[in-house]
Amino acid sequence: MPLFPGFDLYLDEQEIILLNRKTSQQIHQQAISATIIEIISILSHLIGFDGKIFLIELSDLHLNPRADKIMQQIITESSEKNQVICAVDTASSMRQDRSSSIALILNKKRNPGAM
Numbered sequence: 001m002p003l004f005p006g007f008d009l010y011l012d013e014q015e016i017i018l019l020n021r022k023t024s025q026q027i028h029q030q031a032i033s034a035t036i037i038e039i040i041s042i043l044s045h046l047i048g049f050d051g052k053i054f055l056i057e058l059s060d061l062h063l064n065p066r067a068d069k070i071m072q073q074i075i076t077e078s079s080e081k082n083q084v085i086c087a088v089d090t091a092s093s094m095r096q097d098r099s100s101s102i103a104l105i106l107n108k109k110r111n112p113g114a115m
Contacts, residue, residue: 015029018036
């Protein structure tokens, strides 16, 4: 299940480019939203590094349910080789696999009634 359906992602030393598969139109980094750039950055680090510690503020990403599921899958897979700490608004925001090494931090300032 691709994170950006209908698009291919290209990274080079200079920039990030999304390619529309239907139209072959290139969308350069300057035209990509800051949230998409942030997601690409997080994913490339989670996938590309071993033995690191990541602190991720999931509530700031505002992902749709499909993208959220993919992000959680990648975070869980990365936790096998890295320590991942996720700040969330509610305890149910991140479905935690018992075998993973993901630590959840509940941000009560954003959701004062959360437990």
